[in-house]
Amino acid sequence: METGAVTDRTPDAVTDPVQVEAVVDRAAGAVVDRVTPRRGRPAQVGRPGRPVEPGPAVELTGVTKVFNPGRPDEVTALRGVDLTVGRGEFVSLIGPSGCGKSTLLRLVADLVPATGGTVRVADRSARQARRELAYGIAFQQAGLLDWRTVTRNVELPLELRGLSRRDRRTKAREMLDLVGLADFAGHYPDQLSGGMQQRVAIARALAVDPPLLLMDEPFGALDEMTRERLQDELLRICAGKGTSTVFVTHSIPEAVYLSDRVVVMSARPGRIVEIVDVALGERTEATRQSNAFFAGITRVRQALRGTSPEAPA
Amino acid sequence: MPGLGRGWRRRARVAVGTLGAVLLGGLLWEGYKAVGDPDGSTLFGVRLLPRADDAAMPHLGEILGRLTEPELAGGEPVGLVVLRAAGFTLRAVAVGFAVAVLVGGLLAVLMQRFRVAERGLLPYVVLSQTVPLIALAPVIAGWGGQLSIGSRPWQPWMSVAVIATYLAFFPIAVGLLRGLQSPAPIAEELMRSYAATWWHTLLKLRLPAARPYLFPALRLAGAAAVVGAVVGEISTGTRGGIGRLVVEYAREATTDPAKVYAALLGAALLGLVVAGAVGLAELLLTPGRRASTR
Ligand SMILES: Nc1ncnc2c1ncn2[C@@H]1O[C@H](COP(=O)(O)OP(=O)(O)OP(=O)(O)O)[C@@H](O)[C@H]1O
Ligand SMILES: [Mg+2]
Numbered sequence: 001m002e003t004g005a006v007t008d009r010t011p012d013a014v015t016d017p018v019q020v021e022a023v024v025d026r027a028a029g030a031v032v033d034r035v036t037p038r039r040g041r042p043a044q045v046g047r048p049g050r051p052v053e054p055g056p057a058v059e060l061t062g063v064t065k066v067f068n069p070g071r072p073d074e075v076t077a078l079r080g081v082d083l084t085v086g087r088g089e090f091v092s093l094i095g096p097s098g099c100g101k102s103t104l105l106r107l108v109a110d111l112v113p114a115t116g117g118t119v120r121v122a123d124r125s126a127r128q129a130r131r132e133l134a135y136g137i138a139f140q141q142a143g144l145l146d147w148r149t150v151t152r153n154v155e156l157p158l159e160l161r162g163l164s165r166r167d168r169r170t171k172a173r174e175m176l177d178l179v180g181l182a183d184f185a186g187h188y189p190d191q192l193s194g195g196m197q198q199r200v201a202i203a204r205a206l207a208v209d210p211p212l213l214l215m216d217e218p219f220g221a222l223d224e225m226t227r228e229r230l231q232d233e234l235l236r237i238c239a240g241k242g243t244s245t246v247f248v249t250h251s252i253p254e255a256v257y258l259s260d261r262v263v264v265m266s267a268r269p270g271r272i273v274e275i276v277d278v279a280l281g282e283r284t285e286a287t288r289q290s291n292a293f294f295a296g297i298t299r300v301r302q303a304l305r306g307t308s309p310e311a312p313a
Numbered sequence: 314m315p316g317l318g319r320g321w322r323r324r325a326r327v328a329v330g331t332l333g334a335v336l337l338g339g340l341l342w343e344g345y346k347a348v349g350d351p352d353g354s355t356l357f358g359v360r361l362l363p364r365a366d367d368a369a370m371p372h373l374g375e376i377l378g379r380l381t382e383p384e385l386a387g388g389e390p391v392g393l394v395v396l397r398a399a400g401f402t403l404r405a406v407a408v409g410f411a412v413a414v415l416v417g418g419l420l421a422v423l424m425q426r427f428r429v430a431e432r433g434l435l436p437y438v439v440l441s442q443t444v445p446l447i448a449l450a451p452v453i454a455g456w457g458g459q460l461s462i463g464s465r466p467w468q469p470w471m472s473v474a475v476i477a478t479y480l481a482f483f484p485i486a487v488g489l490l491r492g493l494q495s496p497a498p499i500a501e502e503l504m505r506s507y508a509a510t511w512w513h514t515l516l517k518l519r520l521p522a523a524r525p526y527l528f529p530a531l532r533l534a535g536a537a538a539v540v541g542a543v544v545g546e547i548s549t550g551t552r553g554g555i556g557r558l559v560v561e562y563a564r565e566a567t568t569d570p571a572k573v574y575a576a577l578l579g580a581a582l583l584g585l586v587v588a589g590a591v592g593l594a595e596l597l598l599t600p601g602r603r604a605s606t607r
């Protein structure tokens with residue numbers, strides 16, 4: 001019953017012609033732009049020419065996460081989760097609050113250990129992948145260091161990778177332009193609004209050109225216009241560099257617009273109830289008004305309806 | 314630049330505030346002398362307020378004037394003697410404080426790094442402060458007498474410095490430990506996601522985050538180092554410093570009360586020098602905006 005509802009497919013299994021095209025496009029981009037920084041060596045930011053590696057970007061098999069096992073406050077955050085994210089694929093996680101979306105992301109990031117099952121990232125253990133700087137992450141809260149200016153916050157991961165001062169400045173500048181905060185480069189985090197802080201955190205996550213991007217409700221605190229602009233920027237970056245992305249959101253339109261596949265989750269215990277294939281192909285002005293877009297929204301909404309506690313199953 | 318202007322205005326405010334505080338202190342002193350009972354106020358045999366006569370509380374003018382007059386007939390002015398003694402004690406304070414920063418800092422880092430160390434060491438760190446200094450000083454002086462640094466023999470002021478360290482390392486160890494543990498879990502996870510080494514996490518996250526805890530701890534430690542050095546000099550019988558001077562002048566308190574207070578001014582001066590050094594360090598180590606808006 002639980003696994004029957006799951007339609008877990010890797011991109012090469014798709015049959016929809018529009019989607020096939022999109023996948024091929026991404027794969028081509030990936031061949032040119034794949035970035036895999038190695039520990040101890042400066043990351044080659046945006047350098048083309050790395051070969052694409054085999055295997056999926058993320059592979060979860062039978063993953064279970066129990067917090068505080070054996071104690072009165074024991075919580076089963078995730079149970080029996082199987083999910084594969086292909087290279088260059090954009091996958092969104094959506095589901096009611098507390099269903100374990102952030103937990104799933106943190107498992108992939110090797111910030112919490114799984115209680116059961118296996119988590120593999122780029123054909124390695126999650127731990128090995130983290131040590132090899134295989135991903136960039138933007139948390140649900142901005143998590144900026146409040147004694148560093150906006151620029152120096154964005155520079156932090158570059159600093160740790162040993163980039164020269166000039167390269168760091170250039171890259172941070174570029175990223176702040178991207179999120180529309182160039183004028184605030186010298187400000188401190190507590191001088192920014194919540195949405196601005198969130199954008200700094202996005203810039204920080206993107207600065208290292210990670211092959212895998214983990215984003216937890218990054219656009220939650222933004223106004224609609226900024227949100228749409230950043231969605232398009234994110235898609236452009238991910239397509240251009242062949243970045244694989246796991247993206248958590250509470251917005252159905254956002255999930256549908258951005259994703260190749262939308263993973264719908266249910267709470268207590270957190271598990272995957274359905275995976276909806278969308279793939280809108282090349283996004284244009286018209287995409288947000290297209291029938292395919294609305295059809296996707298309807299399908300995700302229907303899948304979500306089954307997860308909400310108050311609705312009849 | 315408006316930022317710079319604000320910085321100077323703030324500094325001016327601090328200066329006026331400091332001056333005001335000194336004036337207020339002086340006014341309270343003289344005011345109490347004017348209205349207080351020369352024999353002190355007692356209630357049911359318990360003295361509530363101190364004597365206000367000239368022997369217990371000389372006039373401020375008299376104390377300041379005493380600084381310029383000779384110590385004994387034909388000797389050097391008291392001010393010069395006090396300054397020289399303060400200089401002597403300052404060496405023990407500075408060395409003791411520096412070693413305390415080192416020892417306290419290392420202890421804090423060690424305790425942050427290893428939970429076992431925190432559980433094992435912290436009780437002893439706290440316990441160390443309950444040993445009475447009076448009992449400890451002769452022991453330290455005794456040990457020192459059997460030591461030598463290279464070819465140079467141990468000197469009495471070094472024992473004094475050790476006592477200053479003993480008092481000063483405690484607030485640093487406890488305060489810095491608290492500060493090193495202060496970063497939010499999300500910030501620690503961020504460093505973990507960068508696969509940052511322990512050392513990098515210390516440099517880029519923990520130490521900067523510890524600053525708001527460290528500087529108040531350093532101020533406490535500075536005061537403790539001064540107290541430790543002065544009391545250390547007295548209880549080890551070390552000559553040449555403020556502690557010795559206070560004891561000597563106190564013997565003449567009945568005939569020359571202003572002199573005791575002149576010596577105490579020297580101890581206060583030491584405290585000011587240490588507080589100033591910590592303040593300067595804070596100014597240099599804190600990002601500009603913060604220093605000018607707080
Ligand atoms: N560190 C933790 N210790 C104990 N329980 C936790 C911890 N982190 C998460 N949980 C529990 O795991 C469950 C899933 O939490 P998670 O943060 O993954 O939800 P979420 O889907 O991200 O929710 P939201 O949409 O509100 O962000 C919750 O019931 C939560 O109480
Ligand atoms: Mg969450």
